[in-house]
Amino acid sequence: MNLIEYIELVFTDYTLRTITLGTAILGAICGMLGSFAVLRKQSLLGDAISHAALPGIAIAFLIIGTKNSSVFLLGALISGLVGTFWIRGIINKTHLKSDTALGLILSLFFGFGMLLLTYIQKKPNANQAGLESYLFGQAATLLESDVWLMAIVTAISLIILLLFWKELKLLLFDTDYTKTLGFNIKFLDILITTFIVIAIILGLQTVGVVLMSAMLLAPAAAARQWTNNLSIMVILAAIFGAASGVIGTAISASHNNLSTGPVIVLAAGVLVAFSFIFSPSRGLLFREIRFRKNRNDLQLHKTLSFMYNIAKTHEDITHPHAIKILNNFQGFTKKSLQQLEDKDFVQIKGNMWSMTESGYQNASNLYDQLLKENNE
Structure with missing residues (x-):
């Protein structure tokens, strides 16, 4: 399939159009919010949250007994938020560093999730769960309702960023100064972290638990090489993320037996490598x-x-x-x-x-x- 044929299919084929729009929107929101995770030196946060979401998906299936993507995502969101606030509690209440807390929660939640998956596989209705798609992603399962949900969350995230842009920018680069100005840094921290969690949960169905952190960090890491301006970095990260989604989907659709999620992550990795080499200010060349x-x-x-x-x-x-x-x-x-x-x-x-x-x-x-x- 050449480029022209792919473009024609995007407008005529429902499944391909849905997957392309979904991955593009997912890449944009992940790049946009991932910029804050990268600049706050919370690169492992995406990995921890995505793995922490697995028990929530498994528990949601055990409760309803059948496959329901909306309920699964709700369970993943609750589990991801619990994991995130546990990480915050460990960092604030103990002498452990953030990387230790992230690694601890990641391992515990993922281990618990795998235990639940093993238990579910032995149940008579295990074939109805389809939970393996949340481990490595299965973009072909995206529905138009999923794309609309991603678009709505992306729009809300953009509005929140615009409303709290000044406060979030201050929080990124000088937390103490933000506090002296009277801003509630705890609220701002919870706000941006919550939206990062939501973005990660939305991507589990497409990219999967294992690779979702790369989707969050790669576009932001690539954008960071091209600019020192936060607003430009956020825009570039959103563009790189959307481009990774579209390119990955096109390559996957053009070849048989290529999973969309891994190809998207590899496309994002190519953009990162290109940025590391050819960016004028920081590029190796x-x-x-x-x-x-x-x-x-x-x-x-x-x-x-x-x-x-x-x-x-x-x-x-x-x-x-x-x-x-x-x-x-x-x-x-x-x-x-x-x-x-x-x-x-x-x-x-x-x-x-x-x-x-x-x-x-x-x-x-x-x-x-x-x-x-x-x-x-």
């Missing part, structure tokens, strides 16, 4: 380019400084010196000398070189600047 440029500039300055120290001891600064003198200088390279000649700082004739008036003046200014910095 441009960082290496800047490093090489700075090293080259330092080499030129060292070479020019050496020439200046020789030239200033002579009355005539254009007096030629044999190239072997420069060979005694460890920082000298022929490339540096050629670059200085290109800048019209040095003149080279055969094996002889001489400084120009421009080169001598620049070297003098550089020498005076370094001398001033050392004195300070």
Whole structure:
């Protein structure tokens, strides 16, 4: 299936259209809210919440005895919120660090959830549960009602972010200052954490318990590489998340036996890798380019400084010196000398070189600047 055929199917095929819209909306809300988790250094929170939701899904099935996605999500939400507030309680009431609390709740809740799943598998109506889809995700089970629910939650989340933007921004970067201004930091913390939990619960059916944390963090991590502005980061994270959902769905639909959830996560991972390498401010490629440029500039300055120290001891600064003198200088390279000649700082004739008036003046200014910095 090529791109044109896929686009046509999106508008004509109900199932593909529903999955594409659902994954795009899910990616957008996860990217938007995941930005706050990343900046608050709560990267493991998504993993803990998604795993903590598993017992709630299992208990919901044990109560109603049949498959009902809405009830399952409600059970997952309650279980996820309980796990989240237990994490907060452990951090606030004990001397344990946040990573320890997150790992503890993740393991305990997931272990309890797996125990319940084992128990459910032995029941006569176990085949009605379909709970395995919540472990690894099954986007094909998305219904139009699920997409509408995601869209409504995304709209509400966006409204809340706009209403409390100033307060949440302050909370992210200076909690103490936020408190001194009279804002209720506990309420703000609970507010943003609750919406993160809701976003994670919405994605369990599509991506699954195991991979949901990647869906929350990957778009935000990619967006962080491109900007230092919070509002731009949130927008970019939402775009990256939506793009991951659409690309992952397209690849999955174009090939047989490819699960949509894992492919979406891999698409998000590709965006993260691309951002890590090619972003202008933090990317590895441009960082290496800047490093090489700075090293080259330092080499030129060292070479020019050496020439200046020789030239200033002579009355005539254009007096030629044999190239072997420069060979005694460890920082000298022929490339540096050629670059200085290109800048019209040095003149080279055969094996002889001489400084120009421009080169001598620049070297003098550089020498005076370094001398001033050392004195300070």
